[in-house]
Amino acid sequence: MARSSTRPTSRDVAQAAGVSQAAVSLVLGDKWRGRVSAATAERVRDAARELGYRPNLAARNLRLGHTRTVLLVVPALTTEFFAGVYTGAARVAAENGFGVVLYPSPEGIGPARDPFASAQAALDGVIASSMAADALTAIRGDQLPLVMLDSDPDGSLGAATVNLDIADGFRQVTDHLLTLGHRRILHLAADVPSWTFEVRARELATRMAAVPGTHVRTTRAPISIEGALTATESALTAPGPRPTAVVCDDDKLAAGAYKALRRLGLRVPDDVSVTGVDDLGLATAIDPELTTVRLDAELFGERGMQALLAVLEGRQPESGDIPVRLVVRGSTAPPRAAQAPR
Amino acid sequence: MARSSTRPTSRDVAQAAGVSQAAVSLVLGDKWRGRVSAATAERVRDAARELGYRPNLAARNLRLGHTRTVLLVVPALTTEFFAGVYTGAARVAAENGFGVVLYPSPEGIGPARDPFASAQAALDGVIASSMAADALTAIRGDQLPLVMLDSDPDGSLGAATVNLDIADGFRQVTDHLLTLGHRRILHLAADVPSWTFEVRARELATRMAAVPGTHVRTTRAPISIEGALTATESALTAPGPRPTAVVCDDDKLAAGAYKALRRLGLRVPDDVSVTGVDDLGLATAIDPELTTVRLDAELFGERGMQALLAVLEGRQPESGDIPVRLVVRGSTAPPRAAQAPR
DNA sequence: CGACGGACGTTATACGTAAAACGTGGGGCT
DNA sequence: AGCCCCACGTTTTACGTATAACGTCCGTCG
Numbered sequence: 001m002a003r004s005s006t007r008p009t010s011r012d013v014a015q016a017a018g019v020s021q022a023a024v025s026l027v028l029g030d031k032w033r034g035r036v037s038a039a040t041a042e043r044v045r046d047a048a049r050e051l052g053y054r055p056n057l058a059a060r061n062l063r064l065g066h067t068r069t070v071l072l073v074v075p076a077l078t079t080e081f082f083a084g085v086y087t088g089a090a091r092v093a094a095e096n097g098f099g100v101v102l103y104p105s106p107e108g109i110g111p112a113r114d115p116f117a118s119a120q121a122a123l124d125g126v127i128a129s130s131m132a133a134d135a136l137t138a139i140r141g142d143q144l145p146l147v148m149l150d151s152d153p154d155g156s157l158g159a160a161t162v163n164l165d166i167a168d169g170f171r172q173v174t175d176h177l178l179t180l181g182h183r184r185i186l187h188l189a190a191d192v193p194s195w196t197f198e199v200r201a202r203e204l205a206t207r208m209a210a211v212p213g214t215h216v217r218t219t220r221a222p223i224s225i226e227g228a229l230t231a232t233e234s235a236l237t238a239p240g241p242r243p244t245a246v247v248c249d250d251d252k253l254a255a256g257a258y259k260a261l262r263r264l265g266l267r268v269p270d271d272v273s274v275t276g277v278d279d280l281g282l283a284t285a286i287d288p289e290l291t292t293v294r295l296d297a298e299l300f301g302e303r304g305m306q307a308l309l310a311v312l313e314g315r316q317p318e319s320g321d322i323p324v325r326l327v328v329r330g331s332t333a334p335p336r337a338a339q340a341p342r
Numbered sequence: 343m344a345r346s347s348t349r350p351t352s353r354d355v356a357q358a359a360g361v362s363q364a365a366v367s368l369v370l371g372d373k374w375r376g377r378v379s380a381a382t383a384e385r386v387r388d389a390a391r392e393l394g395y396r397p398n399l400a401a402r403n404l405r406l407g408h409t410r411t412v413l414l415v416v417p418a419l420t421t422e423f424f425a426g427v428y429t430g431a432a433r434v435a436a437e438n439g440f441g442v443v444l445y446p447s448p449e450g451i452g453p454a455r456d457p458f459a460s461a462q463a464a465l466d467g468v469i470a471s472s473m474a475a476d477a478l479t480a481i482r483g484d485q486l487p488l489v490m491l492d493s494d495p496d497g498s499l500g501a502a503t504v505n506l507d508i509a510d511g512f513r514q515v516t517d518h519l520l521t522l523g524h525r526r527i528l529h530l531a532a533d534v535p536s537w538t539f540e541v542r543a544r545e546l547a548t549r550m551a552a553v554p555g556t557h558v559r560t561t562r563a564p565i566s567i568e569g570a571l572t573a574t575e576s577a578l579t580a581p582g583p584r585p586t587a588v589v590c591d592d593d594k595l596a597a598g599a600y601k602a603l604r605r606l607g608l609r610v611p612d613d614v615s616v617t618g619v620d621d622l623g624l625a626t627a628i629d630p631e632l633t634t635v636r637l638d639a640e641l642f643g644e645r646g647m648q649a650l651l652a653v654l655e656g657r658q659p660e661s662g663d664i665p666v667r668l669v670v671r672g673s674t675a676p677p678r679a680a681q682a683p684r
Numbered sequence: 685c686g687a688c689g690g691a692c693g694t695t696a697t698a699c700g701t702a703a704a705a706c707g708t709g710g711g712g713c714t
Numbered sequence: 715a716g717c718c719c720c721a722c723g724t725t726t727t728a729c730g731t732a733t734a735a736c737g738t739c740c741g742t743c744g
Contacts, residue, residue, distance in 0.1 A: 009700055009701085010700065011700075011701095019723080019724090020725080022726090023724080025700095032722095035722065037721075037722065040722080060702080061701095062400040062731090063728080259629075262629060281594065281597075282624065287604060287628070287629060351730055352731065352732095353730080361693080364694065364696095365692090365693065365694080366731095367731065367733080368733085373732090378691095378692065397730085398731070400729085401729070402732080403731095404698095404699050404729090405732050406731085
């Protein structure tokens with residue numbers, strides 16, 4: 001496991017395998033048929049794996065004169081629509097050995113920059129959302145400087161983290177609902193394995209447990225309107241006293257909850273209060289407007305980048321969670337029972 | 343204007359300026375103080391400009407051993423939230439001489455690919471949305487193979503285009519509303535200079551003009567809920583007979599129209615019908631669910647990529663617009679007048 | 685008057701890869 | 715027996731850049 005501080009090159013692999021650099025290139029480029037014996041090829045591959053060899057893309061691109069990479073320019077605000085465009089393009093690209101990189105045209109990114117300055121790539125570091133969990137193992141393969149967004153600060157990755165203070169957000173939500181008089185809460189949780197969602201569940205549970213006579217039920221749903229709809233519908237038609245409030249991990253889940261409640265003939269907020277998290281456009285598009293925890297996505301990104309810069313310069317990244325704020329709108333009100341005379 | 347078929351290198355610039363390649367590197371790297379005379383430096387810069395010199399980033403990266411580029415890994419579906427994350431990160435990055443490239447973690451992009459395979463960059467070609475108009479001039483600076491999405495097919499750019507058949511979509515919308523009995527329509531148009539929006543206005547106008555006794559009014563709004571709200575509100579409170587239907591260029595505009603109508607005490611679809619374009623999550627999140635033109639974003643992306651591949655291989659890109667389909671939901675109904683007995 | 689240093693450049697080199705050009709030994713064919 | 719060609723590699727080169735190391739020429743100072 002003794003690794004040199006510098007990345008292994010094809011020459012290192014060659015030395016380890018006892019062959020020339022050219023042989024390594026042939027084997028790894030899968031052009032060795034009839035040029036290298038199968039046994040030698042195997043030895044080369046083993047050595048490459050052993051050393052954790054990754055070809056230097058800058059060198060390859062320079063040599064080849066092309067990059068098999070394509071740029072997709074999309075309007076500044078990456079909407080769901082263009083996310084789909086990207087997915088389709090990336091699929092076809094992958095099938096053809098191409099890669100796709102997104103370049104959202106800049107807006108408020110300082111002076112108008114050369115659209116291609118951003119597109120050089122090969123990486124000095126990585127900022128990763130904890131929700132993109134599947135990519136993480138591969139990321140650790142390289143030992144690139146890494147900053148995790150919204151990940152367990154004590155996680156095993158040993159990476160710097162930048163977190164939203166989502167625990168405080170859920171504290172605010174819980175206090176708001178308790179103050180209004182709610183005692184039975186349904187937690188519509190995102191069915192995604194991520195630290196940030198675990199925190200939400202834990203915070204809601206402990207906060208409620210501190211108040212006698214309260215009750216929390218949890219139901220999980222994928223982050224989609226359909227998923228939230230069915231999950232909420234079945235949770236609310238279950239036997240037992242009906243919750244007076246639905247706390248959702250996400251605005252989109254809240255939108256699904258709205259639809260479920262409508263379908264059940266219940267009104268928001270008169271019969272049931274609803275809260276979300278994010279405060280994107282959706283929160284004010286639905287009726288009534290959603291009481292939700294506002295996350296400052298841009299600040300989040302800035303802090304993530306600053307942390308990565310710190311790591312790259314050998315400094316200690318700034319610590320401290322990013323504050324969040326509950327925005328109270330029309331979807332929360334005192335429960336019926338509380339409105340009735342005692 | 344006679345350009346060599348291959349990109350000029352720093353050596354070409356050197357030759358043109360009558361100096362060595364090293365001098366070019368010094369001047370362009372702004373490290374020439376006390377090493378090169380001001381006059382020579384000026385000559386070098388002129389030559390570089392003249393030849394349209396662009397440094398080869400692969401070579402630079404190889405030489406420097408770093409790239410000043412960072413990867414942001416986001417969950418597969420690039421949501422508005424992560425668009426904000428990107429914006430913030432990109433701003434800080436730009437201030438520090440870094441670039442940011444988006445890598446949405448793949449989902450349904452064939453076999454799980456190396457997360458970094460996509461991130462090599464330096465470009466073979468470009469796919470550009472016509473809405474990212476500001477970036478286009480710079481794009482033409484390089485003479486990279488270019489595919490435009492939803493752009494004027496006869497445009498001056500001389501680039502390949504891939505278009506949605508949005509004209510047919512608006513034909514379907516118009517016919518749907520005419521069949522229901524609507525005669526007075528408000529067109530809530532996107533205030534964005536783009537071919538695709540021009541087509542919508544034109545198609546609606548000509549289609550309606552073919553039917554006597556019909557009338558279209560147009561009001562423009564930025565693509566946001568707030569913008570749509572105020573535009574719709576003022577358009578509907580203007581003097582004259584009230585439109586019985588609002589045709590929106592976009593689902594988000596439709597959501598704004600909903601809010602304006604609610605504020606005016608009008609019900610959808612009983613008092614006013616509403617249509618949109620896109621059919622994203624928003625269309626079914628609002629109540630009633632929106633009658634809208636469904637655009638197949640993924641197919642759009644695939645076709646864009648295929649076209650670019652064709653251009654790169656010297657083939658003729660496949661032609662033919664991408665079909666779209668009107669999805670009828672609860673936001674359209676016959677107007678009151680048509681329901682009344684004749 | 686000799687040498688010294690600043691102004692102005694140039695030459696040479698390395699980054700890591702891909703692949704063309706170049707061996708070399710031995711088995712099979714004529 | 716002589717030759718060729720195949721299996722199996724190696725040596726060498728080039729991609730375009732940044733920069734360390736190395737000249738010159740001339741004015742100036744001791």
